[in-house]
Amino acid sequence: MTYTFDFSALLPYWPDFLWGAVLTLQLSAVATVAGFIVGTLCAIGRADGSPVVKAIVAAYVEVIRNTPLLVQVFIIYFGIATLGIRVSANLAAMIALTVNVGAYTCEIVRAGLQSIHRSQVEAAECLGLSKPQIYWHVIVRPAIERVYPSLTSQYVLLMLASSITSQISAEELTAVANRIQSGTFRAFETYIVVGLIYLVLSFVMRGAFTAFAQAAFTRRRKLGTTL
Amino acid sequence: MSPVVKLSNVHKYFGALKVLEGVSFEVERGGVAAVIGQSGSGKSTALRCINALETIQDGTIEVCGHAVGDPKLDRRALRQDVGIVFQSYNLFPHLTVEQNIMLAPTCVKSIGKSEARDLARDVLAQVGLSEKAQQYPEQLSGGQQQRVAIARSLAMQPKLMLFDEVTSALDPQLTGEVLKVMEDLARGGMTMILVTHEMAFARKVASQVIYMHKGQVWETGPGSMLDAPKTPELANFVGSGL
Ligand SMILES: Nc1ncnc2c1ncn2[C@@H]1O[C@H](COP(=O)(O)OP(=O)(O)OP(=O)(O)O)[C@@H](O)[C@H]1O
């Protein structure tokens, strides 16, 4: 069996590939930021909330971590429609990815919060800082710094997993690829190209995360400790 | 003039464990009280109660006009009047020395960045560490970290300073530099309560020594009481300690 590669058939589609990559990055960026906020708030709720809040967060995290992403995407997409609210597939995808990555973020950040010693909080209390101030300056910021590598991996995974939202025809790289391959009948070549684009996107994301760390974590930069 | 700190018949339990059993003492403005006693006698607990880090089960504590035992106590207001320094420094590792010091003044008193920086410069000069403003805690020796912790408390301009065995983790030379800072503070009129194992320092600087034993104030008096203990327990403690 011999297969003759023909990438030239894909050449006219380069703007579509590019557009798909941009859409995937957009989707991932929104879900990353929103998921980070959701996850961090959940982690604080789980560490310091009322028993009801703790139970709700625990249930959320367990449900999300023990069901397939694809099923979550479908449930959220069709669930929202059932409520009579019209949302685009793209918005539904963003919500589903946020809900998903929020749960994983919660677990990662929670580990970070637990690594901050009680005496740090006590010292801040004794200086008269309010609870929100203590959380922001003394707990969350150093905690995030400590778990930053895990968060980076999680958000790169999220970007790769976002390809699943092509199943509800959200516009992103894999959906674009599906369309191109059915137009060109060059499925193998299309997915090789798409795979390479995902690879590049992963590197771009890791680069962005490293750059952010350089800017945000001044101590690491000054003392030359790597993350 | 009413005392800065007044404990009356304070009782404190941890579950079934009685840690403070009717502790009473007071410290006047500008007074320096040295609290001494065996390990487990309740010295740290007494200090933590004064700062509302622990709740008490009976008795009253009054600190700078705040009724500490009162359930309606405004803890943040109390803590603006009271500074505390711990044995383990507890500096914020991700912040520079200067940022450590500026944090509370900017957050709690809402003073501007540049004013807070001036304040940081002043208190760092006071503890002899002006050149360390931009360093991170991990770049400093233990004694330097402890002096930064003192400076951080001083930046809030407290009316009372509490010190809990602040030199216990330091070697003799570093201990000396921290004690020097505390001595300067006492000379400057700061009201202080310090838990310490440094008997020579207590004798020299304290206006009042409080010997705690089994959760009670066993013996109290001027520094000279260490030379002529009235109770066998204190005699034993002074004799064995040095
Ligand atoms: N959070 C706590 N929970 C339960 N027991 C405690 C707690 N803190 C202190 N204790 C107990 O209270 C007693 C007094 O402790 P405290 O720390 O006040 O002693 P101390 O005089 O400061 O001793 P040291 O010189 O060793 O620091 C000890 O028996 C200790 O085990």
Ligand SMILES: [Mg+2]
């Ligand atoms: Mg102690």
